[in-house]
Amino acid sequence: MEADIEKEQKAELERLSELVDKYAQSRVLPLLIPLAILVLNAVLLLSAGELAGLLVYTFQLEMYWFTVIRWAVIVWVLVSSTWLTGKLVKRYGSSFYKKEGVIELQEERVPIWVWTAYVVTVLGPTFLSAFGIMPVRWALALALTSFGLFMLYVGKKHKEKVLGVVLGGLCIAEAGLTAIGVRIPFADEDWVHAYFVTLMAYIVGNGVITAVVVHIYNRIMLRKIKELRLVSERETNTSDP
Amino acid sequence: MSVRQIHQIHNNINRVVHEPVRLAILKILSAAKEVDFNFLLTTLGVTKGNLATHINTLEAAGLIEVKKEFRGKIPRTSYKITRTGRHQFQKYWENLKELAPE
Numbered sequence: 001m002e003a004d005i006e007k008e009q010k011a012e013l014e015r016l017s018e019l020v021d022k023y024a025q026s027r028v029l030p031l032l033i034p035l036a037i038l039v040l041n042a043v044l045l046l047s048a049g050e051l052a053g054l055l056v057y058t059f060q061l062e063m064y065w066f067t068v069i070r071w072a073v074i075v076w077v078l079v080s081s082t083w084l085t086g087k088l089v090k091r092y093g094s095s096f097y098k099k100e101g102v103i104e105l106q107e108e109r110v111p112i113w114v115w116t117a118y119v120v121t122v123l124g125p126t127f128l129s130a131f132g133i134m135p136v137r138w139a140l141a142l143a144l145t146s147f148g149l150f151m152l153y154v155g156k157k158h159k160e161k162v163l164g165v166v167l168g169g170l171c172i173a174e175a176g177l178t179a180i181g182v183r184i185p186f187a188d189e190d191w192v193h194a195y196f197v198t199l200m201a202y203i204v205g206n207g208v209i210t211a212v213v214v215h216i217y218n219r220i221m222l223r224k225i226k227e228l229r230l231v232s233e234r235e236t237n238t239s240d241p
Numbered sequence: 242m243s244v245r246q247i248h249q250i251h252n253n254i255n256r257v258v259h260e261p262v263r264l265a266i267l268k269i270l271s272a273a274k275e276v277d278f279n280f281l282l283t284t285l286g287v288t289k290g291n292l293a294t295h296i297n298t299l300e301a302a303g304l305i306e307v308k309k310e311f312r313g314k315i316p317r318t319s320y321k322i323t324r325t326g327r328h329q330f331q332k333y334w335e336n337l338k339e340l341a342p343e
Contacts, residue, residue, distance in 0.1 A: 009261065010337050017268045020284055024273070101280025102319065103273050225284050 023221035026162040028214035030093030035207045041077045042200045048073040105159035121146035129195045144175035170206040257302045258333040270322040
């Protein structure tokens with residue numbers, strides 16, 4: 001009899017731990033921070049020339065300021081996409097789930113070679129495509145595959161498995177579709193940024209879909225935790241001996 | 242397993258750990274780096290007073306560590322399992338496995 005109670009208690013604890021883990025690993029809303037920065041940076045990069053011209057004209061600056069402003073935009077994009085995003089997510093990420101409290105999982109560090117491989121395989125095709133060495137289709141497929149695999153890996157290391165699987169999976173699926181010949185949204189535009197805009201649109205679009213899907217999953221997990229807690233409530237709300 | 246062996250395992254069981262809420266707290270903390278008060282309230286569904294009492298018991302036994310800090314102007318209390326806590330919890334889990342095998 002006692003063994004049965006202990007078995008039941010053990011099973012309940014295992015279930016609670018499993019649900020809490022799934023719930024904690026699907027707190028996806030902080031993803032909206034890098035997505036917002038990504039959109040802002042894409043707009044800034046696309047309009048860097050016009051922005052520099054406008055500032056030079058408005059403030060009657062010397063012409064070298066034109067180059068300075070364009071480089072400042074590039075530096076801002078690099079800094080904000082990496083360091084600033086990390087800082088903002090750390091500082092404000094938990095505020096999305098303020099009411100439910102904070103849980104920090106034990107994440108593992110992503111090795112530098114993974115970052116290097118990621119940067120090379122995403123930026124490489126971008127440059128190769130911009131210089132006309134690699135066709136847009138293959139560049140896009142390669143960059144999306146690399147981004148998808150990186151998301152899967154980082155998701156596992158940073159204990160955001162559900163996010164990694166959904167976002168990474170969507171990107172890899174799009175890479176596959178692109179490789180087999182599905183129409184590329186902005187490829188027909190006679191526009192120098194067609195590759196860049198398509199890649200951004202795919203990543204931001206996938207990010208938004210991921211945020212919605214994983215957040216719904218997170219709500220389901222929370223509901224399950226609350227249901228489970230009803231089972232043990234009779235025991236848990238008794239006074240402490 | 243003989244009755245004597247069962248009694249032996251029962252005697253080895255840590256009484257501080259052997260309480261449903263405290264056990265759940267340790268189970269959650271053992272999988273996380275840090276957890277705050279609100280999170281435990283949400284997941285365990287106990288009253289604030291009850292949770293605070295259990296936390297005090299665990300802290301007094303040296304099984305968890307309490308960290309108080311300010312995030313901007315907002316105070317935040319978070320909890321972390323200590324090395325002793327992890328060891329005791331693991332030992333308790335092993336005893337439980339012996340009493341209630343799969």
